[in-house]
Amino acid sequence: MMTCLAAAVLAIAGWARVRSPYETEQGWVQHQPVPFSHKHHVADIGLDCRYCHAGVETSAEAGLPSTHVCMTCHSQLWTGADVLAPVRQSLASGQPLVWHRVSQLPDYVYFNHSIHVARGVACAECHGRIDKMALTFRAQPFEMQFCIDCHRDPAPHLGPPDRVTRMTPLGWSEADKRRYGERVMAAHRIDPKTLVNCGICHR
Amino acid sequence: MTDPAQQQAAAQRIAAIPTRFPAPMGWWVMFLFALCLLALFFVSVAVLFARGPGIWGNNIPVGWGFPISNYIWWLGIGHAGTLISAMLLLVGQQWRNSLNRFAEAMTLFAVMCAGLYPILHLGRPWRFYWMAPYPSTMGIWPQFRSPLTWDFFAVLTYLIVSVLFWYIGIVPDLAAARDRAEKRRWQIFFGLGALGWRGSAAHWHRWQQSYRLTAAIAVPLVVSVHSEISLLMAAGPVPGWVSTVFPPYFVLGAAFSGFAVVSMLTLWLRAMLKLGALVTPRHLNMLGILLLATGLMTAYGYLAEVFTAAWSGGREAETMWDRFVGPYAWSYWGAVVFNFVPLQALWWARVRTSPIALFLIGLSVAVGMWLERYMLLVSSLYRDWLESSEGLFRPTFWDWSLYAGTLGLFLTCFLLFIRFLPVISAFEVREEAQEALDG
Numbered sequence: 001m002m003t004c005l006a007a008a009v010l011a012i013a014g015w016a017r018v019r020s021p022y023e024t025e026q027g028w029v030q031h032q033p034v035p036f037s038h039k040h041h042v043a044d045i046g047l048d049c050r051y052c053h054a055g056v057e058t059s060a061e062a063g064l065p066s067t068h069v070c071m072t073c074h075s076q077l078w079t080g081a082d083v084l085a086p087v088r089q090s091l092a093s094g095q096p097l098v099w100h101r102v103s104q105l106p107d108y109v110y111f112n113h114s115i116h117v118a119r120g121v122a123c124a125e126c127h128g129r130i131d132k133m134a135l136t137f138r139a140q141p142f143e144m145q146f147c148i149d150c151h152r153d154p155a156p157h158l159g160p161p162d163r164v165t166r167m168t169p170l171g172w173s174e175a176d177k178r179r180y181g182e183r184v185m186a187a188h189r190i191d192p193k194t195l196v197n198c199g200i201c202h203r
Numbered sequence: 204m205t206d207p208a209q210q211q212a213a214a215q216r217i218a219a220i221p222t223r224f225p226a227p228m229g230w231w232v233m234f235l236f237a238l239c240l241l242a243l244f245f246v247s248v249a250v251l252f253a254r255g256p257g258i259w260g261n262n263i264p265v266g267w268g269f270p271i272s273n274y275i276w277w278l279g280i281g282h283a284g285t286l287i288s289a290m291l292l293l294v295g296q297q298w299r300n301s302l303n304r305f306a307e308a309m310t311l312f313a314v315m316c317a318g319l320y321p322i323l324h325l326g327r328p329w330r331f332y333w334m335a336p337y338p339s340t341m342g343i344w345p346q347f348r349s350p351l352t353w354d355f356f357a358v359l360t361y362l363i364v365s366v367l368f369w370y371i372g373i374v375p376d377l378a379a380a381r382d383r384a385e386k387r388r389w390q391i392f393f394g395l396g397a398l399g400w401r402g403s404a405a406h407w408h409r410w411q412q413s414y415r416l417t418a419a420i421a422v423p424l425v426v427s428v429h430s431e432i433s434l435l436m437a438a439g440p441v442p443g444w445v446s447t448v449f450p451p452y453f454v455l456g457a458a459f460s461g462f463a464v465v466s467m468l469t470l471w472l473r474a475m476l477k478l479g480a481l482v483t484p485r486h487l488n489m490l491g492i493l494l495l496a497t498g499l500m501t502a503y504g505y506l507a508e509v510f511t512a513a514w515s516g517g518r519e520a521e522t523m524w525d526r527f528v529g530p531y532a533w534s535y536w537g538a539v540v541f542n543f544v545p546l547q548a549l550w551w552a553r554v555r556t557s558p559i560a561l562f563l564i565g566l567s568v569a570v571g572m573w574l575e576r577y578m579l580l581v582s583s584l585y586r587d588w589l590e591s592s593e594g595l596f597r598p599t600f601w602d603w604s605l606y607a608g609t610l611g612l613f614l615t616c617f618l619l620f621i622r623f624l625p626v627i628s629a630f631e632v633r634e635e636a637q638e639a640l641d642g
Contacts (some may be wrong), residue, residue, distance in 0.1 A: 018340050145342035 024141035030100040033086045035135060042167065043131040047124055049165040056123075060112040064099055065089050102136050103127065109147075110203045120161040120184060125150075131167040151195040155181030217481070217629040221380065222389055223620060225474050234618045245606040251323060252309040258601040265584045265596035270324035273606055275432050276460065277317035277359070277613075279572065280455075281365070282425045283461020289368060289418035290425075298489055300631040301481045301493055304376075305472060305621070306465050307369040312616040314463075316609040318358040321351065328363060331355075337398030343382075357431040361424055368417045374400050375410065376625040392623075429454045430591070438578065443522040443583035446511045452504030458570060459497040461544075463568035464492045470562045479609040481627055484556040491555030498546045498568065505539070520587065526582050530595060534578035541571030556578020 021027050041047045050056055067090040078084055090097050103126070105111050117123075123130065128139025140146050141164035150157050158181040159170060172180070182189070194200065218219035224230065250258060261268035285307035320545035322331040334345050345352045376402035381393035398404040400406060436444040446452075469490060493598045512523035526535040545567045548554045555561060586593045620626070 015338060074467050125360040141340075143342075148342040 009184060017152075018143075020139070024106075024138070024143060026138050026141045028137045029137045030102050032100055033097050035083060037134045038130045038136055039134045049130075056113045057117050058114050060110075060114065062113045067096060070165055071144060102138050103140075103142060104138075105142060109201050111201065116163050118161060119190070120159045120164060121150075121154075121157055122159050122164045122166065124167055125157050129167055148196060148200065151200070152192050154192065154195065155185060157181065158184045214527075217229050217376075217625050217627045217632070219380075219383060220476065220621075220626060221623050222384055222386070226503060229475050230618065230622060233344040233614070234622075237611050237614035237618055241615045242611070243604050244608025244611050247601055248323065248417065248600060249610045251605070252328065256326060258599065260596055260598045260602055262594065262596075264587060264592050264594050265581055267324075267580055267584060268596055269598055269602040270320045271435070272573075272580045273356075273609065274317050274320035274324075275578045275580075276573050277313050277320070277451075277609065278361075278432060279457030279460045279576075280464045280569075281313035281317060281361070281430065281461065282454070282457040283430060283465050284313070284362060285365060285368070285421050285425050286306070286458055286461070288372070289421040292418045293415070293422065294367075297631075298438055298486060299633045300628050300635055301478075301483075301486055302465065302490075302627075303631075304369075304372065305468060305617075305630045307372065308617060308624075308626075309367065309461075309465065309618045311362075311369055312613045314358065314362050315616070316613050318362060318613075319609065321354045325351075325460075328526040350438070353431050353435070357428045361428045364417065364421050364424055368414075370420050371410070371414050372416055372628060373624065374398060375402065375630045376628060379401065379629060380625055393620060397455065398449045426454050429457045436583070441583050441587055442518040443512075443526070443579070445519070446508060448504055448507040448511060452501070454495055455500040455504060455573065459473060459494070459501045460569060460572035462490065462497055463565040463572070466494060466561050466565040467569070470558045470565075472621065474558070474622070476626065478627065480559070481632060487558065487561055488552060488555045491549045494561075494564070494568065498549075499542065509551050522583060522586070525586065526578065529582065530584075531548050531578060531582040531585070534574045534582065538575035538578055540573050541567045541574060543571075565642055568584055574578060 015092075042049075051063075052065035052069055053062040053067060054065070054069075055061055070087050071091055074084055074087060076200060086097060126140055126142075128165075130136070155178045156174065158175075160180075163170065259270070261266060284303075287299055287306040288303040288310075292303070314419035322328050325331055333339070333341075334352050336345055345355075374397060377393050378397035381397050382389055384390045420494040427582055430450035430453065437446060439445075466487075469482055469486070472478060509523060512519045526532065543563045548560065549564060554564075581596045585596055604625070
């Protein structure tokens with residue numbers, strides 16, 4: 001009797017733990033060399049994601065900006081600010097800033113940003129409302145369940161490719177989103193059956 | 204036939220075996236030997252975990268090699284325990300009472316050894332639970348079309364039912380041992396195991412129901428589990444495997460190898476624990492007959508295989524011919540000779556009741572059936588449809604060491620069992636004797 005109870009408690013605790021932020025780090029902020037605010041740069045200033053993450057349309061990795069990209073503005077603005085001292089040091093020494101990864105996938109997962117962007121999966125689908133994050137945190141659990149839910153039923157997650165970096169919702173009804181997504185799938189022959197093949201992500 | 208009164212007295216002694224063990228020296232010698240092999244098991248597994256399955260001879264095209272052929276061998280041995288206990292219980296063969304308890308224990312430990320092999324054979328053994336359909340964060344089911352998943356369900360189901368059947372059977376004897384124990388620690392040990400058994404009529408009634416019900420579940424499992432194992436092979440498009448005779452051939456081969464090992468264990472325990480009054484020449488005779496019968500049925504499987512291959516022609520016939528004369532011919536002819544030649548001596552009752560002869564024949568069959576599993580697996584895999592993908596399989600030191608290690612695991616568990624628990628079902632022997640006295 002006690003054994004059964006203990007086993008049940010353990011099972012439930014295990015079930016809850018692997019879904020909790022302790023395991024997924026969802027909502028956790030990583031320490032960074034500079035307290036970069038996406039809220040400020042995206043919402044207040046209106047920078048496009050691709051200004052800094054320039055590889056997102058053409059390669060697997062979205063990429064992080066080089067110090068020179070930061071300096072396009074910060075050679076003129078806030079040139080003496082203490083928080084930006086590591087950026088100036090980086091420029092002077094030629095050593096890039098060491099940013100800490102926020103959204104991490106295991107090394108046995110093959111993920112390619114460019115195809116997702118090209119088909120109109122908005123940045124916010126996976127990275128959340130970056131425009132509201134003063135400090136950047138992981139918006140989604142990034143477990144296999146999260147990936148495969150979308151691969152099984154991509155239609156509601158597909159939007160117009162020219163608006164992928166837009167953070168505010170499109171304002172479409174659920175039915176419209178699905179109708180649009182299904183047309184995208186038909187046009188590009190996106191078949192959920194092939195999207196859930198093991199080899200799509202585990203190559 | 205032994206005198207019932209004498210038998211009853213012997214039954215009294217069984218419950219006292221753990222507390223007053225009759226053969227401490229022999230047991231310790233065997234136990235030390237078993238522990239050495241067990242240590243080898245742990246070393247082999249540690250090396251495997253550190254360096255991966257590359258330490259074995261397995262490689263494409265023979266990706267299965269020792270782990271899977273030994274898995275089939277161990278599981279087959281396990282089946283005899285269930286057949287002796289459950290099937291003979293259901294058909295009312297009371298002579299089984301002297302054999303069933305340790306035959307069931309043999310099943311448990313053999314299934315443990317068998318179940319470890321597919322897990323160790325995984326590239327990442329620590330992820331073995333991915334085969335279970337638990338609510339994971341991956342959002343997918345296990346691949347039900349994969350033989351690996353079939354193995355998982357087959358072994359797990361079989362293990363659970365075997366444990367249940369063995370445990371339900373032993374409960375009344377644990378209670379007897381509890382009541383007989385003089386030292387406090389033995390009383391607590393057996394008392395916990397006996398689950399508050401008092402031997403009331405209601406207890407016996409429930410016990411009868413559950414025991415027979417579990418037996419009725421266990422017997423079909425022998426057939427389904429080993430058929431599943433045969434389908435690992437027969438479901439694949441590999442020459443030498445695609446044959447409808449495989450499921451019965453495997454089930455009978457399993458029973459055959461299992462009865463061989465049961466005979467060996469019977470004779471060993473009989474000699475070591477001096478159980479001559481309980482395990483009589485009649486039992487040896489019955490074991491000999493069972494061995495001969497299942498052996499001949501297995502021989503039929505061999506013939507059917509040759510016939511199927513000759514009838515199919517083409518690659519099937521080539522593979523069969525390759526088994527006769529190819530690089531693995533030694534395993535084919537070894538299997539034929541070890542399985543069926545000494546077996547013919549069992550036609551004579553004098554051989555069946557001779558402990559030494561029966562033991563040696565059992566040993567020969569265990570070896571022969573091991574060769575058969577090896578032959579079936581390797582001789583088909585090493586040479587399939589493409590000449591370019593041919594490649595010989597050679598076991599390495601770590602293949603052999605892990606195999607010897609599982610023998611150690613089996614022996615250690617079995618020796619602990621005979622040391623600490625009643626090896627023969629005392630109450631069933633007593634019941635049988637009482638019925639004989641009552642006429």
